[in-house]
Amino acid sequence: DQQVKQNSPSLSVQEGRISILNCDYTNSMFDYFLWYKKYPAEGPTFLISISSIKDKNEDGRFTVFLNKSAKHLSLHIVPSQPGDSAVYFCAATSGYALNFGKGTSLLVTP
């Protein structure tokens, strides 16, 4: 059963605008959440993470928000750039292994 869900398979955003990628989880034991970016035929690259004791973490153009009561997190990219076009995976863990969503393909158009 999928414990981490990314319900939007794809998203298209204009350059300069905000990209919002969403992720839901079902396991209340998850206490650490991560976002990875992936290009085809390459390994995922770590972007940003957040602990369950926080509700926001910011790193440059990337901000992750966590709503524990709703079991929901989101990644905001502002401003979006064409180089951000990739597949974004949400992951969650309560220990050693990461549980991944199926990914959202982001396309940033000029």
Next chain:
Amino acid sequence: DGGITQSPKYLFRKEGQNVTLSCEQNLNHDAMYWYRQDPGQGLRLIYYSQIVNDFQKGDIAEGYSVSREKKESFPLTVTSAQKNPTAFYLCASSMSGGTHNEQFFGPGTRLTVL
């Protein structure tokens, strides 16, 4: 440069043959992991190792085997018992096996069974 290397990038195997995928890291990380990715799917955990000479099954360990004789190396063997081995295989490592440790991934090996 520190990082994780996987070889080969592309691998072809005849049905019924075992094949071993290599994963090496020079990050001095204690924990290492193997994931599998299928088209349109997220990554699924095959095996992980928190420390040398110890490893644990992940969600989809059937048909796979691993060893962890050295801290730097965590090879994965895809055996003939794996019913659907064609996939993209990713190796990762983290500083330790505990929570709140980011996992860093290698470039992956695409295995195709002919």
